[in-house]
Amino acid sequence: MSAVRVLVGTRKGAFILAADGKRQRWDVRGPFFAGWEIYHVKGSPADPDRLYASQSSGWFGQIIQRSGDGGATWEAPGGGIKQSADGMPQGESNKFAYDTAPPTGKPLTTHQWYDGTQHPWEFKRVWHLEPSLSDPDVVYAGVEDAALFRSSDGGTTWQELTGLRGHGSGPQWQPGAGGMCLHTILLDPGEPRRMFVAISAAGAFKTEDAGATWRPINRGLQSKFLPNPTAEVGHCVHRLAMNRARPRVLFMQKHWDVMRSDDAGESWREVSDNLPTDFGFVIDVHAHEPDTIYVVPIKSDSEHYPLDGQLRVYRSRTGGGEWEALTKGLPQRDCYVNVLRDAMAVDSLDQCGIYFGTTGGQVYGSADGGDTWNAIVRDLPPVLSVEVQTLP
Amino acid sequence: MIRVELPQHLQTLAGVGREVSLDVSAPVTPRSVFDALEARYPVLRGTIRDHVTLARRPFVRVFACARDWSHESPDSPLPAAVASGAEPLLVVGAIAGG
Numbered sequence: 001m002s003a004v005r006v007l008v009g010t011r012k013g014a015f016i017l018a019a020d021g022k023r024q025r026w027d028v029r030g031p032f033f034a035g036w037e038i039y040h041v042k043g044s045p046a047d048p049d050r051l052y053a054s055q056s057s058g059w060f061g062q063i064i065q066r067s068g069d070g071g072a073t074w075e076a077p078g079g080g081i082k083q084s085a086d087g088m089p090q091g092e093s094n095k096f097a098y099d100t101a102p103p104t105g106k107p108l109t110t111h112q113w114y115d116g117t118q119h120p121w122e123f124k125r126v127w128h129l130e131p132s133l134s135d136p137d138v139v140y141a142g143v144e145d146a147a148l149f150r151s152s153d154g155g156t157t158w159q160e161l162t163g164l165r166g167h168g169s170g171p172q173w174q175p176g177a178g179g180m181c182l183h184t185i186l187l188d189p190g191e192p193r194r195m196f197v198a199i200s201a202a203g204a205f206k207t208e209d210a211g212a213t214w215r216p217i218n219r220g221l222q223s224k225f226l227p228n229p230t231a232e233v234g235h236c237v238h239r240l241a242m243n244r245a246r247p248r249v250l251f252m253q254k255h256w257d258v259m260r261s262d263d264a265g266e267s268w269r270e271v272s273d274n275l276p277t278d279f280g281f282v283i284d285v286h287a288h289e290p291d292t293i294y295v296v297p298i299k300s301d302s303e304h305y306p307l308d309g310q311l312r313v314y315r316s317r318t319g320g321g322e323w324e325a326l327t328k329g330l331p332q333r334d335c336y337v338n339v340l341r342d343a344m345a346v347d348s349l350d351q352c353g354i355y356f357g358t359t360g361g362q363v364y365g366s367a368d369g370g371d372t373w374n375a376i377v378r379d380l381p382p383v384l385s386v387e388v389q390t391l392p
Numbered sequence: 393m394i395r396v397e398l399p400q401h402l403q404t405l406a407g408v409g410r411e412v413s414l415d416v417s418a419p420v421t422p423r424s425v426f427d428a429l430e431a432r433y434p435v436l437r438g439t440i441r442d443h444v445t446l447a448r449r450p451f452v453r454v455f456a457c458a459r460d461w462s463h464e465s466p467d468s469p470l471p472a473a474v475a476s477g478a479e480p481l482l483v484v485g486a487i488a489g490g
Contacts, residue, residue, distance in 0.1 A: 059449065059486070062438065094437065
């Protein structure tokens with residue numbers, strides 16, 4: 001029988017929630033890395049037992065953890081005692097150094113700071129880890145301050161893909177309230193050299209040469225907080241999502257507005273329509289119905305909780321435009337949690353499961369495409385991220 | 393041998409107890425102690441000092457012989473009691489946050 005494994009990152013550790021294909025009884029394991037912020041945990045599509053976790057702390061910085069057995073045991077790759085040929089100890093697994101080399105790092109200078117001045121890039125943490133679709137040892141990391149790194153040795157060493165910051169628009173990027181983070185990485189399953197990333201607050205970017213060069217893909221976006229609301233960059237994109245069977249169609253939850261692209265990001269149109277508010281963080285797509293999408297509307301950019309204390313997932317079966325509220329099993333009074341941008345995921349069982357975590361520590365799951373919901377756990381630390389693996 | 397006391401999170405990360413002992417050649421300074429610590433436990437690179445600049449991380453403090461050495465030069469000699477192993481060098485997570 002198939003099974004699912006939900007990987008949960010929280011403010012105080014990681015948790016693994018496991019169930020069989022019925023998704024009725026859950027085994028809860030953790031906390032892993034207790035006391036540390038776990039921004040993201042994700043498994044390799046090529047080897048489900050290979051997991052990567054971003055472990056960080058305001059005190060002690062960034063650690064990358066890796067598991068080869070589905071999360072039973074973990075190691076910091078490269079963190080052991082090793083000697084290089086020259087006798088110097090090695091151990092670079094946690095090192096995310098921006099490229100400042102003259103040939104490749106030259107255009108990588110500064111970004112816009114809150115006071116309008118230019119500010120140098122400063123590494124803070126890894127927000128998102130995206131393992132390759134085909135090679136368990138290849139993994140991408142989206143970091144704050146916004147940049148994209150790649151490891152081809154299972155997270156032991158990391159190299160910046162400089163073409164992204166090297167696009168030249170960096171001086172117009174600026175941090176949002178959560179920092180200037182690269183939080184979304186989408187790999188196109190049909191075009192291995194095509195990737196999409198999103199940055200708050202810079203916008204969405206696309207490469208078609210495996211990360212060597214990038215360009216912004218924000219045509220159609222409007223952001224009132226920008227002097228030019230339709231500027232090429234500067235937009236606060238909160239999340240991108242795609243259905244792997246139809247990778248040219250992208251969905252976006254922006255700071256405000258839910259957007260859709262039918263041309264691999266070349267242009268966007270708003271599909272918020274009858275949503276009660278189009279502010280929010282998460283967005284995801286049904287595993288088998290490419291036009292069925294999910295968002296969790298949040299009241300506003302200054303009140304990060306659901307409208308009227310009612311936690312509601314909204315589903316569109318038309319790829320946006322027409323939305324219905326899903327409430328069965330979700331609290332419909334006195335609920336003032338948030339659902340952060342990496343905290344929703346879908347499994348690929350025949351009856352698609354949807355999962356999301358809240359800043360109140362609940363992880364909700366639906367085994368029927370969103371019609372009904374159950375709290376898998378209710379009292380975890382604030383949830384930062386949710387991923388799910390569908391296991392044979 | 394130099395003795396270094398680590399905060400709980402770094403003990404867990406390095407898989408060690410509260411105190412580790414290190415061989416450090418003279419002069420014994422914060423820099424030479426942390427160089428030796430990171431050489432012995434590479435996973436601690438970047439956790440006490442920034443990977444690139446080697447500056448002390450803002451919320452990490454360094455105490456020795458009841459004195460705060462956090463703001464001293466990393467090349468300033470540590471007290472003789474630390475250099476002799478009579479007293480440990482304390483790496484402390486600063487009180488911050490909630």
